[in-house]
Amino acid sequence: MDIIDFHTHLIPAKELNPHMTEFFKGTNPEFITMAKNYEDPRVTAELFKSQGIKYAVVLAEEAPATTYNVPSERVLEYCRGQDIFIPFASVNPNSYPEPATRLTEYVVEHGARGLKLLPSYQFYYLNEVRLYSLYARAQELKIPVMIHIGSSMFRGTRLRYCDPIQLDDIAVDFPDLTIVMSHSGRGFWYDECFFLSRFHKNIYMELSGLPPQNLMNYFPELDKNGDKVLFGSDWPAIPCDIKDNVERIKSLPLSDKTIEGILYKNAERILFG
Numbered sequence: 001m002d003i004i005d006f007h008t009h010l011i012p013a014k015e016l017n018p019h020m021t022e023f024f025k026g027t028n029p030e031f032i033t034m035a036k037n038y039e040d041p042r043v044t045a046e047l048f049k050s051q052g053i054k055y056a057v058v059l060a061e062e063a064p065a066t067t068y069n070v071p072s073e074r075v076l077e078y079c080r081g082q083d084i085f086i087p088f089a090s091v092n093p094n095s096y097p098e099p100a101t102r103l104t105e106y107v108v109e110h111g112a113r114g115l116k117l118l119p120s121y122q123f124y125y126l127n128e129v130r131l132y133s134l135y136a137r138a139q140e141l142k143i144p145v146m147i148h149i150g151s152s153m154f155r156g157t158r159l160r161y162c163d164p165i166q167l168d169d170i171a172v173d174f175p176d177l178t179i180v181m182s183h184s185g186r187g188f189w190y191d192e193c194f195f196l197s198r199f200h201k202n203i204y205m206e207l208s209g210l211p212p213q214n215l216m217n218y219f220p221e222l223d224k225n226g227d228k229v230l231f232g233s234d235w236p237a238i239p240c241d242i243k244d245n246v247e248r249i250k251s252l253p254l255s256d257k258t259i260e261g262i263l264y265k266n267a268e269r270i271l272f273g
Ligand SMILES: [Zn+2]
Pocket: 007, 009, 208, 234
C-alpha cells in the first residue's frame, strides 16, 4: 500500500539549538548526527522511499521564539525537483502586514501546496479578524491550511492560542477551505477535535505525534470518521521508523477502508483533488 505522510519537517543542523538538541536526544538521537546529511533532499527522499512513503508533506516553520526558524523559501527550494516532497509554506501573521500577499507569492510563484500555522508557537488567536484575509486567500488558491492543535514539548508554547473551538468560526466562515488539525488535540482536546471533524465537512484530523497504539483510547469511534483522518509522522521528531508507525496503524481494529483512508486516500483527495 502506498503511504502519504502528511507531516514531516526539514530541520537544518544549524537550527539544533541546545533545547532542540535536548529534545532530539530523547526522541531520535540518530537525527542529531545525521541532520547535516538530511539537508540533502536526495538523502531524505531515499530514506522516505525506503519506508514506503509515496508523498511527504514538508513543513516550513517560522517560529524562532519557541522552536526554530525554517523559512518557506528554504523548504520550497529543498522540495524543488523531488516529486516525493509536497512543500507547505509558513506565514507568521505577526511578521507581515499583508500575510495574504506573502502566501500568494509562495503558492503562485514558488509552488507551495499548503499553509501551516502554529498559533501556540507564533502567538495569535486563530479567529482574529486580521487572519481572515489569509484564510480567504487560501480558499481562493484552493490550498489546505494545516494548524498545530495540541500540546508541545517546546518551551514558551502558549496553549490558549490553539484551542480547537476557534476552528468552528473558520469552518463556518470559509466553508470551502480545507482545515487540517495537526496532532488532533494532543493533551486534552481529543474529543473536541473528533467532534469538530465529524461536524464540519471541511475539518480533518491529522495524527502526528500520537502513539498509534493509543489511538483507540483517544478516539474510540475512529472508524466512524475514517474519511476525515490523515496519517502524519512528524519525522524527524519520531522515536521509531515511519514504517513502524504505519504497521501499528494497520494493526488497529479498524476497517480496511478506514486504514486505506488514513494512510493514503484522504490525503490524496486533499492534495490532488
Ligand atoms: Zn511537527
